[in-house]
Amino acid sequence: MNRRRNLSVEDAVKASTLLEEGYSMRYVANLLGRNRSTVSRMVECFNQTGSYNRRPGQGPDNGLRIQEMNAF
Numbered sequence: 001m002n003r004r005r006n007l008s009v010e011d012a013v014k015a016s017t018l019l020e021e022g023y024s025m026r027y028v029a030n031l032l033g034r035n036r037s038t039v040s041r042m043v044e045c046f047n048q049t050g051s052y053n054r055r056p057g058q059g060p061d062n063g064l065r066i067q068e069m070n071a072f
Contacts, residue, residue, distance in 0.1 A: 007034065007042050015039050016046065 007015065011032050018028045025043075029036040045051075 007032070007038060012042050012046070015042060019043065 011034075015028050015032060018031070019025065019039075025036050025039055029039045032039070
Protein backbone atom coordinates (compact mmCIF):
# COMPACT_ATOMS: atom_id res chain seq x y z
CA MET A 1 0.00 0.00 0.00
CA ASN A 2 1.28 3.44 -0.90
CA ARG A 3 1.40 5.85 2.00
CA ARG A 4 1.49 9.57 1.44
CA ARG A 5 4.27 11.41 3.19
CA ASN A 6 3.60 15.05 3.76
CA LEU A 7 6.24 17.58 2.89
CA SER A 8 8.08 18.96 5.86
CA VAL A 9 7.58 22.66 6.44
CA GLU A 10 11.18 23.25 5.31
CA ASP A 11 10.58 21.38 2.04
CA ALA A 12 7.28 23.20 1.52
CA VAL A 13 9.00 26.57 1.93
CA LYS A 14 11.77 25.52 -0.49
CA ALA A 15 9.19 24.35 -3.02
CA SER A 16 7.15 27.51 -2.69
CA THR A 17 10.23 29.72 -3.08
CA LEU A 18 11.43 27.85 -6.15
CA LEU A 19 7.99 27.95 -7.75
CA GLU A 20 7.75 31.71 -7.13
CA GLU A 21 11.16 32.11 -8.78
CA GLY A 22 9.70 30.52 -11.91
CA TYR A 23 10.96 26.95 -11.70
CA SER A 24 8.61 24.27 -12.99
CA MET A 25 6.61 21.97 -10.74
CA ARG A 26 8.47 19.01 -12.29
CA TYR A 27 11.88 20.52 -11.53
CA VAL A 28 10.94 21.31 -7.92
CA ALA A 29 9.51 17.82 -7.39
CA ASN A 30 12.65 16.18 -8.80
CA LEU A 31 14.88 18.40 -6.69
CA LEU A 32 13.01 17.42 -3.51
CA GLY A 33 12.76 13.77 -4.53
CA ARG A 34 8.95 13.86 -4.46
CA ASN A 35 6.18 13.28 -6.92
CA ARG A 36 4.72 16.26 -8.77
CA SER A 37 1.31 15.55 -7.26
CA THR A 38 2.75 15.89 -3.74
CA VAL A 39 4.13 19.33 -4.55
CA SER A 40 0.91 20.26 -6.32
CA ARG A 41 -1.18 19.28 -3.26
CA MET A 42 1.09 21.37 -1.05
CA VAL A 43 0.63 24.42 -3.29
CA GLU A 44 -3.15 23.90 -3.38
CA CYS A 45 -3.30 23.54 0.41
CA PHE A 46 -1.25 26.72 0.89
CA ASN A 47 -3.44 28.66 -1.55
CA GLN A 48 -6.60 27.56 0.29
CA THR A 49 -5.42 27.92 3.88
CA GLY A 50 -2.41 30.23 3.81
CA SER A 51 -0.47 27.65 5.82
CA TYR A 52 1.80 24.70 5.11
CA ASN A 53 0.29 22.69 7.97
CA ARG A 54 -2.17 19.89 7.38
CA ARG A 55 -5.80 20.86 7.06
CA PRO A 56 -8.03 20.12 10.06
CA GLY A 57 -9.84 16.82 9.90
CA GLN A 58 -7.24 14.98 7.87
CA GLY A 59 -5.86 11.72 9.08
CA PRO A 60 -7.26 8.38 10.11
CA ASP A 61 -10.58 8.12 11.88
CA ASN A 62 -10.13 7.26 15.53
CA GLY A 63 -12.92 4.68 15.43
CA LEU A 64 -15.24 6.35 17.92
CA ARG A 65 -18.10 6.40 15.44
CA ILE A 66 -17.84 2.65 14.87
CA GLN A 67 -17.79 1.99 18.61
CA GLU A 68 -20.79 4.27 19.09
CA MET A 69 -22.70 2.43 16.37
CA ASN A 70 -21.94 -0.95 17.95
CA ALA A 71 -23.32 0.26 21.29
CA PHE A 72 -26.85 0.41 19.85
